Amino acid sequence: MSAPLLSTLGILFPESLVRSHAFAVLAAFVAINTMVYVTLSVAKALPKIWVRDYLPRGYERAETRSIYPDGPR
Template structure:
């Protein structure tokens, strides 16, 4: 048996390389984004129109049946 430390697929020296550091950073950022998206999907929707009151609401109905309740 050779005296080289070998992992399951890759040698141990690959874990300390710059390529592995970049790949693990991309995976970490991707994980954070998907966790944020999953949490945002569980929260109730917020509509901007609900946050700001609109003053341009009509005082009268413009229906073809003007006597109907608003």
């Protein structure tokens, strides 16, 4: 395809538009929005991390109440 045909279809923007301040602000907004979306998507795909699983339990009994006294607490 030739360049005049591409510009009439709206595929290419004129250089004055691409170098404008408003276009730069819009491009920055789109970039930040994309990064936020990717971060949220990756965080949703990963398994949940529970902080309490890695901390010592304060409510653990001193002795077992199981019928197997040598079993785990």
